[in-house]
Amino acid sequence: MRKILVGVSGASGMPLALRLLGHLSAMPEVELSCIVSEGSAAVLAAECGMGPGELTGHARHVYPADDLGAGPASGSWWRGEGGPAAMLVVPCSMGTLGALASGATRNLLQRAADVALKESLRLVLVTRESPLSAIHLRNMLCLREAGAVIMPFSPGFYLRPQSLTAMLDHFCGRILDQAGIAHNLGRWAPENAASAPPSPHTSQGDQP
Ligand SMILES: Cc1cc2nc3c(=O)[nH]c(=O)nc-3n(C[C@H](O)[C@H](O)[C@H](O)COP(=O)(O)O)c2cc1C
Structure with missing residues (x-):
């Protein structure tokens, strides 16, 4: 079993988090844990009309974001049998990004991501903001240099x-690729383009 920890922070993109958690929960080789930040509740309600329980219902283990004594706050929790553990922050708000870039983590989601970095484990940050300020861009570069996938x-x-x-x-498939988790959610191949139905919105296919 591979430990996969999904952190959901308060950025737009809750439908993506829901799909990803659904896919991961159906994978027998994955031991799925989840942390939902306090800030995500308002976004989840706005985007999906749901409460956090409907999101975390997919996970085997759910850790409250204010429990800084929970397992993922410690490097030893991440170690064990199975493939390498990974953390996916989906979506990752600019607030959480900034906390991680500064090292001043304030909740369990941020602390767990900080630990994943220090333990040299895979950390994927699915950021969501547009446009990006110079501060956002610097924070992303800082975390990329520290080993995170942005x-x-x-x-x-x-x-x-x-x-x-x-x-x-x-997009879930692309996230799973970054975590080294096998999936069948589609990927680019020229023959796929040839057999795909024509898009109702474009006259020309874009390039991968
Ligand atoms: C409906 C809604 C949408 C939001 N979308 C974003 C977003 O896309 N990106 C972002 O960085 N913050 C967004 N925010 C603001 C964050 O939720 C806010 O900064 C929060 O404090 C982040 O805390 P967290 O990272 O601990 O979850 C949004 C807030 C709301 C209510």
Whole structure:
């Protein structure tokens, strides 16, 4: 079993977090844990009309964001049998990004990500903000240099998604690729483009 910890912070993109948690919870090789920041509740309500319980219901272990004594706050929790543990912050707000870049972590989600970095484990930050200020960009560079994967939520169109779900699933696949988790959520291949239905919105396919 691989420990995968998903942190959900208060940025736009809750439908992506829901899809990702759904996919991970269906994978027998994944031991799924989840931390939901306090700030995510308002965004979840606005974007999905849900409470945090509907999000965390996918996970085997749920850790309260204010419990700084919980397992993920310690490097030893992350070690054990199975493949390397990884943390995915989906979506990652600029507030959480800034806390991580400064090292001044204030809740369990941030502390766990800080620990993943210091333990040289995979940390994927699916950032969501636009446009980006110089501060946001510097924070991203700082974290990239510290070993995190910075993955702005920027969906691709080259598989010609016909629905929001298809678009989200393609991006979920790209996140899982970064964590080294096998999936069948689609990836670019020229023959896929040739057989894909024509997009109702574009006359030309873009390039991967
Ligand atoms: C509806 C809504 C959408 C938001 N979208 C974003 C966003 O896309 N990116 C972002 O950085 N903050 C966004 N915020 C602001 C964060 O939720 C806020 O800064 C929060 O304090 C972040 O805390 P957290 O990182 O601990 O969850 C949004 C807030 C609301 C209410």
